[in-house]
Each structure stands twice: as structure tokens, then as C-alpha cells.
Amino acid sequence: MPRRRGFKGIVKNLAELLSGRNNDYLGYWAVGQLFLLAQEHGVDTISLDLINYRGDISSPLLADMCQSMKSEMNRMLNAHKLPNEWIKSVSAKFSFNQEYQEKYHYWRSSLGKPYLVQVEIETDLGYVNKATQGGNVKPHDPSKEQRRGGL
Numbered sequence: 001m002p003r004r005r006g007f008k009g010i011v012k013n014l015a016e017l018l019s020g021r022n023n024d025y026l027g028y029w030a031v032g033q034l035f036l037l038a039q040e041h042g043v044d045t046i047s048l049d050l051i052n053y054r055g056d057i058s059s060p061l062l063a064d065m066c067q068s069m070k071s072e073m074n075r076m077l078n079a080h081k082l083p084n085e086w087i088k089s090v091s092a093k094f095s096f097n098q099e100y101q102e103k104y105h106y107w108r109s110s111l112g113k114p115y116l117v118q119v120e121i122e123t124d125l126g127y128v129n130k131a132t133q134g135g136n137v138k139p140h141d142p143s144k145e146q147r148r149g150g151l
């Protein structure tokens with residue numbers, strides 16, 4: 001029988017997935033693309049609403065990314081047999097140009113600037129589950145990156 005405490009693991013796994021190198025969009029790392037988008041709009045954070053497929057800045061890229069991220073979350077929910085009706089909101093906040101934190105930013109600036117991903121899932125009963133992950137990121141540059149195969 002599914003229980004709402006399963007969201008604690010889902011939020012942690014989702015934060016790890018969104019921060020990880022396997023989080024790609026159109027064959028390139030999604031976090032690098034978000035960092036470039038943040039630089040283009042002159043902001044340090046991008047917040048995404050995964051339920052309504054929206055971001056806090058205007059870009060068609062964000063709606064598609066949200067849909068991709070939500071499908072990964074739905075895959076996790078199905079694996080745990082948790083119904084979508086138990087979810088009130090899901091948000092992911094990508095914060096760039098963060099202070100160095102050894103827990104998240106392993107190799108300092110050799111791989112770019114520090115970033116954090118904060119994921120929140122609020123249930124229909126009002127419980128909020130949170131998780132944070134991070135790493136280092138450089139802005140997306142197709143001339144320096146190899147596109148992921150299988151597209």
C-alpha cells in the first residue's frame with residue numbers, strides 16, 4: 001500500500017536526477033542550458049513549476065524542460081505506486097553563482113561556477129518535502145560540448 005512518506009525519497013531522487021549529468025535536454029546537459037538562459041536574462045535563479053510547466057522567466061525552452069522533468073517525476077511515482085492526486089505542487093529552483101560548499105561543489109572552479117538545485121514537493125495534505133543538490137556548471141556551449149547520442 002502506498003504511503004505519503006514515499007515522497008521523502010522521491011524528492012531526494014528527483015533533486016539528484018535534476019542535478020546529475022544524465023539530466024539532458026535535446027542531447028545537452030539541462031543545467032548548462034539553464035545557466036546560459038539565466039545569464040541571458042541577467043538573473044541568478046530560475047524557478048520551475050513542474051505541475052503547470054512554467055518558469056519564472058519567459059522562455060519556450062522552460063516549458064519543454066518542465067515537461068521532461070515532470071515525466072521523470074511521474075516515472076518515479078509510478079515505480080512507488082504513488083498517485084498523482086496526492087501532489088499539490090512541485091517546484092525546482094536552480095540557483096547559480098552560489099558560494100562554494102564542499103558538500104555540493106567538489107572540485108571548486110575547475111568545472112565552472114557552483115550551483116544548487118532545490119526541489120520541493122507539497123502533498124495534498126500540506127506536507128512539504130525538500131531536497132537540495134548541487135555541483136559546478138559552465139554555460140551551455142555546443143561548440144565545446146559533445147551532444148548525447150540516441151536522439
